[in-house]
Amino acid sequence: MDFSRYLVSDLLAHPGAHRDERLEVPISLSSESVKVEDVALGDVRIEAAIGAVVVRGEVEVAAxxxxxxxxRDADGVVSTALVETYGDEEDEDSRPISADGRIDLAMAVHEELAMAMPHAPLCKEGCLGLCTECGTDLNVSPCDGHAESSDSPFAALEGLFPPEQ
Ligand SMILES: [Zn+2]
Ligand SMILES: [Zn+2]
Incomplete structure (x- = not known):
């Protein structure tokens, strides 16, 4: 089932009227660090203007x-706000309402989620990452640290300046 097509001809007859709809759109997207192969879910409000409808809502999909x-691989979410106008085909700023009075949000949802794909996703907020020197995953175990090792550029200075008394 594809819950992205809605009849709006009845709304168009009553500017100012609105209707809330549930959105379900299968999405397939991938980038270097994010892969989406799931159904995007959202709630939208379709509001009638003069000769057009405006769709507002939020949509999100597991990634x-x-x-x-x-x-590390981890579960994530890609989410975005939607604000889309559907109207006359001659209007370049709006998406088309079909001849039988329907709108289809699938394309808009796909495009908006593609733009919302994070460039540097994190497995969790505040992920500690890897030690840049030994590669230890600092979320799993603390690294002993390398500041005091003889490789440290400061090690040579320690002998020069005795600790203050
Ligand atoms: Zn992480
Ligand atoms: Zn380390």
Missing amino acids: RIVCARCL
Whole structure:
């Protein structure tokens, strides 16, 4: 089932009237670090204007992401707000209402979610990432640290400046 097509001819007869609809659109998207292969869900309000309808709402879809900090696979979500106008085909700023008085949100949902794909997704807020020196996943175990190792550029200075008394 595809819940993205709605009859709006009745709304068009009553500017100012609105109707709330449930949105379900299968989405397939992928980028370097985000993969979406699921059904986007949302709630939208379709409001009649003069010769057009305006659709407002929120839509979200489950995703698999590769965390930009720790490089692990994780579950994520891609979400976006929708504000779309459907009207006369000659109006370049709006999407078309079909001859039988319907609108189809599938294309708009797909385009808006594609633009909302995060460029640097995180597995969780505040992911600690990997130690840049030893590669330890700092979410799993703390790294002992390398500041005191002899590789540190500050190690040589420690002998020069005795601790203040
Ligand atoms: Zn992470
Ligand atoms: Zn380390």
